[in-house]
Amino acid sequence: MPWFSNLLFARLSLRIVHLFVFPIQGLCWRRSYCHLHDDQITKFAEVVKHFFQRSCSSSFSCLEIGARPRHPHPFEYNKLMKAFARAGQPDDVLRLLDEMRQSNFELDVPCYTTAIDSLVVARRFEEAEAVFKDMVSSGLTPDVAACTVLVKMYSCYLKQFDKACLVLQWIMRLGCKPDVVAYSTLIAGLCQAGRVREAIGVLKLMLHEQCHLNVQTYTPIVRAYCSNGRIIKAKRLVDSMRNFGCSPNTVTYNVLIEGLCKVGYFSDIEKILEESTSMGWMPDVITYSIYMNGLCKNGDANKAFEQLEAMLEKGLYPNSVTLNILLDCLCHCSKVWEAELLLGRSLELEWDVNVVNYNTVMSGLCKSEKSSAVLKLLGDMMKKGIDPNIWTFTIVIHSLCRAGKLWEAKFVIERRVFVANVVTYTILMQYFCWVGNLGEVQLLFAKMQVEGIHPNAVTYNVMVDCFCRQGKYSDAIVYFVSSLDDGFSPKVAARLTYGLIRGGKLCDTLNLLEWIAGEGWVLDFCIFHSLIKAFCRKGYCLGMEIHVVCFILDKMLRFK
């Protein structure tokens, strides 16, 4: 029998660890593993297995004889830290690091690297830098892997490429050479920022440094071409990768296929799939999920479901993501009923069903104004042992609002049945705005901030919209100005211009546009779009005042 044939056993073994084998001081297992998902628990189980194999001759005998606690090694600590990092719990990672320190463990570079990486992924950049400095001041010399985490932070997250390059130079000063991983990380960041030309510059530098390129180096570039709409270039790069001695693999083709979906080149995808074997790669579940998602978003639900057959024929089984794509597809073509049915059948078919699948169907039901069905599904999922998350609750709040039960929705939030977030509050505010209850909107806006929830651009859109509807333009402008604390958002500006024009405030509109341009912000197309929409709605384009429209449009062109 394989060690962990089922998750129940994995959970059981965790309890065993808790009781006998793994008494790391200060580590509250019961609390910690509650937050972990099944796959993380399985990972934990591996750690347990490792322990058992080293401490006991047979897996179970140790329980019978009553295993004695033994001290873990930094390596094992690191495995645990990685599990917490993967679960998105950097605080637990830091706590373990602290424990090691206090138990006079010799902290090594990999342990620090794991901790720094978990902070970077959680976007806690200042802390990541602090831990890195801490590592250096404790006398440890960071290796290429540790520095690569910093490269990732500066390149992929902060888009501070000069700093990323400084880290690479620093690696060289330490007497190491940046490897393919370090360079590929820099390339990935540049590509995400749309700076493909510079990414190719790095590629050339790698060739100059005789650093071997691999698939991971090229794939981000293919992706960047796809998202720029340069699909031909993407295809050409994939074809030419072979000549560079680096065959594109499933991931590369998945990226390309996603790009082809975006531009609707579905026949090309069919061809690529047909030729896959001869080209030396195998489509996987993700390949089909991407393709099906593309077909669904293109409105071709039937063809998407045909792919389901195709993948099953190849022995590929849909997972919860695949299922979700299909559920979402059904919800968007007015077949929520079928989505509900499919969700029910998935459990019979033993497909993986998770909270996201329930959220998708509940959201579909919410849009079809079936609030009782939403609540029924909430009950169903909880009965099945699937925990609702913040998305689930927000959908429930939304469906209460749609049913006109705004006060009930507010009550649920206030009762703290769950922790509301900015989306939850914004939905409720939106609905209070639509029924004209300005006082309640303002109250909620203040309340969410007391709760430590920061309003975002959508929230400000609601505020601006709400005050414009009531003719309180100066208040709307005040909220627009507050939104600037988090940087200029063209969407909020667009909403304000829309409201101002609908209210006939042409002078204010002009002043606003002039001011935006004067501050050096881009007059985004969404501002133009909402301006033109507002003019048409207002009827300016039909009457004598068309010259005002022309005047404003001329002005705008000059701003450009």
Add this chain to the structure above:
DNA sequence: CTAGGGTTAG
């Protein structure tokens, strides 16, 4: 210990 791929809410 470090790099590339798919899904859900306003």
